[in-house]
Amino acid sequence: MNMNVVEASGLGKRYGRTWALRACTLAVPAGHVAALVGPNGAGKTTLLNLAVGLVTPSAGAVTVLGGRPPGSPAALDGIAFVAQDTPVYKNLSAADMLHLTLNLNRRFDRRYAETRLGELGIPLRRKAGRLSGGQQAQLALTMALARRPKLLVLDEPVAMLDPVARHDFMAIVLMAAADDGVSVLLSSHVLAELERVADYLILLSRGRVQVAGEVDDLLAGHRLLTGPAAEADRYAERPVVHLRRAAAQAHLLVRAGADDPVPPGWEAHPVGLEELALAYLREPGAAALPGPARGRALPAETGEPSEVR
Amino acid sequence: MTALTVPARPEDARLRPVPWRRMAWVTWRQHRIALAGVAALLGALAVYLWVTGLHVHHAYAAVAACHPASSNTCATLTVNFNNANGSTAELIAALLQGAPALIGAFVGAPVLARELETGTFRYAWTQGFGRWRWTLAKLVPLAIAVAAAAGAFSLLLSWYYAPFFADGNQTPLASTVFDLRGVAFAAWTLAAFAIGALAGMLIRRVVPAIAATLAATAGLGLVTGLYLREHYVTALVTSNPNVPGSTMGSNVFVSDPAWILSEQWQTKAGRPVSESALGQVLPAQLGGKGGGIPQSFEVTDYLTRHGYTLWTTYQPASRFWPFQWIEGGWLLALSVLLIAATVWLVRRRAA
Numbered sequence: 001m002n003m004n005v006v007e008a009s010g011l012g013k014r015y016g017r018t019w020a021l022r023a024c025t026l027a028v029p030a031g032h033v034a035a036l037v038g039p040n041g042a043g044k045t046t047l048l049n050l051a052v053g054l055v056t057p058s059a060g061a062v063t064v065l066g067g068r069p070p071g072s073p074a075a076l077d078g079i080a081f082v083a084q085d086t087p088v089y090k091n092l093s094a095a096d097m098l099h100l101t102l103n104l105n106r107r108f109d110r111r112y113a114e115t116r117l118g119e120l121g122i123p124l125r126r127k128a129g130r131l132s133g134g135q136q137a138q139l140a141l142t143m144a145l146a147r148r149p150k151l152l153v154l155d156e157p158v159a160m161l162d163p164v165a166r167h168d169f170m171a172i173v174l175m176a177a178a179d180d181g182v183s184v185l186l187s188s189h190v191l192a193e194l195e196r197v198a199d200y201l202i203l204l205s206r207g208r209v210q211v212a213g214e215v216d217d218l219l220a221g222h223r224l225l226t227g228p229a230a231e232a233d234r235y236a237e238r239p240v241v242h243l244r245r246a247a248a249q250a251h252l253l254v255r256a257g258a259d260d261p262v263p264p265g266w267e268a269h270p271v272g273l274e275e276l277a278l279a280y281l282r283e284p285g286a287a288a289l290p291g292p293a294r295g296r297a298l299p300a301e302t303g304e305p306s307e308v309r
Numbered sequence: 310m311t312a313l314t315v316p317a318r319p320e321d322a323r324l325r326p327v328p329w330r331r332m333a334w335v336t337w338r339q340h341r342i343a344l345a346g347v348a349a350l351l352g353a354l355a356v357y358l359w360v361t362g363l364h365v366h367h368a369y370a371a372v373a374a375c376h377p378a379s380s381n382t383c384a385t386l387t388v389n390f391n392n393a394n395g396s397t398a399e400l401i402a403a404l405l406q407g408a409p410a411l412i413g414a415f416v417g418a419p420v421l422a423r424e425l426e427t428g429t430f431r432y433a434w435t436q437g438f439g440r441w442r443w444t445l446a447k448l449v450p451l452a453i454a455v456a457a458a459a460g461a462f463s464l465l466l467s468w469y470y471a472p473f474f475a476d477g478n479q480t481p482l483a484s485t486v487f488d489l490r491g492v493a494f495a496a497w498t499l500a501a502f503a504i505g506a507l508a509g510m511l512i513r514r515v516v517p518a519i520a521a522t523l524a525a526t527a528g529l530g531l532v533t534g535l536y537l538r539e540h541y542v543t544a545l546v547t548s549n550p551n552v553p554g555s556t557m558g559s560n561v562f563v564s565d566p567a568w569i570l571s572e573q574w575q576t577k578a579g580r581p582v583s584e585s586a587l588g589q590v591l592p593a594q595l596g597g598k599g600g601g602i603p604q605s606f607e608v609t610d611y612l613t614r615h616g617y618t619l620w621t622t623y624q625p626a627s628r629f630w631p632f633q634w635i636e637g638g639w640l641l642a643l644s645v646l647l648i649a650a651t652v653w654l655v656r657r658r659a660a
Contacts, residue, residue: 052435056657074321076437083431089339090427096338103331104436104443106324140432147437 003066005030005151005183006051010060012207013046020046022207024060028185028200030150032214033177035198036187037277043207044187045084048155051185052081065150077106080144084155086137090129094139097128101143113146120168134165141169145176152176154186158193166190170197195273203280211280211288215273218288222276225252227266235263241286242279253279255288327438332446340451343416347455350412351462358401362469365394369472391478398473402485405466409494410526412455413501418518420447421651422509434655441656448506448648456499463494474626475564480554481629482568484534491633496640501526503647510651510658533636541635542628544570550609550619553626557609557619565626577616587612 004027011024021043028034036044049055050062053071068075088097094117102108117124120142122135131139137157144152154173158166174197176182188194194201201218203211211218222241232243232250238260241253253271262268280286372390375383421444424430434440467490474481481487488497505522512518551558554566574582591608609619624632 049431054431054434068321071440072321073324073326073437073439076435076439077324079435081431081435083428083435085428087428087432089429092338100335100338101436103335104327104433104438106327106437 003030004028004063005066006062006064006185007067008047008050008060008062011047011050011057011062012059013043013050013055014058019058019207021050021204022059024204024207024209026202026209026212028183028202030066030183031181032200033174033184033186033198034200034202035194036185036202036204037191037194037281038187038189038204038210039281040189042204044189044204045155047204048081048153048185048187052079052153054081078150079153080147080149080151081153082137082140082144082155082157085160086140086157088128088131088136088140091127093125093127094122094131095124097139097143098124098146101147105147107148109146109148113142116142116146116172132165133160134162134169137161137165137169138172141172145172145182148180149182151183151185154184156187156189158188158190166193173197191274191277194277198273201273201277203277205281205284209289210284210286211277213288218276219271219273221255221257221288222271223254223256223258223260224269224271224275225254225262225266226250226269227252227263231263231265235266237261237263239286241288242283326442329442329446332438332443333450336447336450340416340420340447343419344451344454347412347416347458350408351458354405354408355462355465358465358469361397361401362465365398365469365472368394369476372472372476387476387478390476391473395473395478398470399485402470402489405489406485406530407527409459409488409497409501410523410530412459412498413503413505413526414519414522415505416451416455417502417505418509418522419515420451420506420509421655422513422515422518425509425513426515441652444652444655445648448503448651452499452502452644452648455502456495459498460492460495463490463492466490466494474566477554477563477566480566480568481626482538482624482632484538487538487629487632488530488534488636491630492637493633493640496637496644497526497530499644500529500640500647503644503651504529507647507651507654510654538632538636539568539570539624541632542624544622544624546620546622548618548620550613550621552621552623555621555623556605557621558606565629567626568624570622570624572622573620574612575618575620577618582617587617590615590617 006026006028008024008026012022013020014022024043024047036047038044046055050057051064051070053069053075062070064070064075065078089100092100098108098110098113098117102110114124117139120135120138122131122139128136128139137160141154141157152173157173158169161169170193173184173186177184186198195215199215201211201213201215202209225235226249227235229245229248229250232245232252235252235254238254238256241255244251253276256268258268258270280288368390372383372386375386377383421430424433433443436443438446470479470486470490473479479486481490488494501522504525505518508521508525509515509518512521552567552569553563555569555572557572574587576582591611613619
């Protein structure tokens with residue numbers, strides 16, 4: 001599994017005169033549940049569509065599954081994609097949808113799919129269009145997983161789902177990742193569940209990659225400092241990502257490890273993923289790419305994917 | 310950053326694509342309702358044509374049995390037969406002109422437009438089968454199916470219309486019936502399907518794609534019937550007024566009349582004469598001195614004896630099959646081109 005499931009270099013996509021994504025350079029290593037996070041219009045869907053070969057780049061290049069062009073037979077074979085709003089043929093029954101997917105792919109684990117739908121209480125005979133939104137999403141996910149992909153790409157999979165359906169959906173994704181070693185790349189603008197789900201974070205903002213890295217490294221590389229508001233502007237030991245003032249106190253999100261010195265009068269706290277993501281989203285100018293500074297500068301040419309801006 | 314261009318992997322080359330035959334079920338399952346619609350439409354029309362056709366053929370048996378064919382009794386029988394059955398046949402022909410466009414629009418246009426409109430192309434085109442193969446595996450069998458259904462149906466049409474060509478009521482090259490018989494009906498259905506498929510890909514919405522297909526097919530049919538078809542083979546020109554089927558000559562009700570493109574009287578000096586000028590020449594008992602010239606054998610006879618010549622430009626009925634193959638041929642080529650363009654667009658499409 002020592003490969004990058006998605007790798008982009010200078011990748012850009014333009015619609016008319018608007019760039020939906022530009023200068024995107026990133027590498028998503030295999031074996032992760034990678035979350036692609038960003039505000040609406042950040043280019044998440046565009047990036048995923050480029051990765052699955054539905055869209056061709058206007059600039060740069062993207063490869064998948066260790067250097068294969070998206071849309072190539074090997075890429076199509078190894079990647080299962082569940083698009084936004086989980087499109088299914090509304091006039092086909094769930095059983096027909098399974099049979100359709102079986103016919104369109106080299107591998108399809110029908111028994112797994114039928115068992116899965118049975119457990120979820122989705123009637124095979126029912127037309128897909130008459131299933132609830134959650135059931136349609138589960139059907140689409142089941143079809144994707146039954147293809148036994150190396151990489152599962154999910155575009156806003158839970159946006160339309162209620163909390164229970166959302167929880168059930170993600171539970172199955174995580175199980176596939178843990179049990180079968182499926183790499184997952186999912187986009188979301190729902191931050192709340194990220195910490196439970198993702199172990200790799202890509203933060204996309206205004207068509208550019210702002211943060212990319214393993215969640216553990218990101219959390220270890222950032223601290224939340226709380227101290228007197230008057231002294232906030234004087235803090236200069238470590239790069240400040242975001243400054244938030246609340247009455248007399250200021251909260252600084254800084255790129256610093258647990259061992260970094262804390263100025264007198266300040267308290268250091270570990271940071272949560274949601275908090276971290278929010279801080280970066282509020283500061284589109286800030287960047288952490290990749291392998292955040294663990295008391296060191298940005299990685300030199302170590303052979304690891306990196307981008308320096 | 311690791312290199313982005315990696316040489317083709319040997320294990321990828323061994324990757325066998327999903328077999329074509331697997332798409333057979335997919336295409337059938339997803340388009341069986343449209344195909345059933347075509348079968349129902351053509352089936353219902355076939356039953357109607359069969360019933361009325363039996364009646365027409367029964368009535369024509371009496372005309373065909375009349376001897377001698379040139380007698381007045383037989384001519385009256387023929388006229389009566391045409392009066393009784395001709396208008397229905399023409400009405401059917403006029404209505405059926407629209408059938409290929411309808412079939413093409415309702416089967417061809419949704420194939421891609423529905424996927425693009427509902428977003429299911431994101432599912433279909435990311436499966437292992439591959440999207441240009443998926444498109445080809447849908448369009449080709451559907452095209453063959455609709456063309457075959459139309460071809461079978463036009464056999465019945467040919468049978469139905471046979472008496473009207475045999476009795477000289479109509480030339481088989483007439484634009485109202487030419488494209489309903491032979492290979493033309495199937496070819497037009499095929500072309501309409503291909504136009505629909507491409508329109509669906511370009512317009513990406515079902516209803517506008519259907520409307521565009523109907524308009525484009527009708528337009529193409531109109532242009533072909535009015536301007537194109539008469540030029541397939543250079544028309545014949547003759548000074549013999551007795552071209553089969555010409556109302557100017559004595560060969561009015563002969564079988565397989567020619568397609569008369571134009572008729573022009575000329576003076577001895579070779580100058581064209583207008584109808585009103587001829588009206589001045591004709592004696593009153595032949596309808597002269599005002600009004601137009603009635604088209605009849607007597608008029609022609611009179612004018613010929615007075616030194617005028619009737620030049621007729623026409624396509625003989627014997628050219629029916631060459632014309633059929635020419636029209637079928639270019640429509641087939643057009644359809645192949647349009648389907649290829651559609652597949653190419655799907656392959657390179659940047660959403």
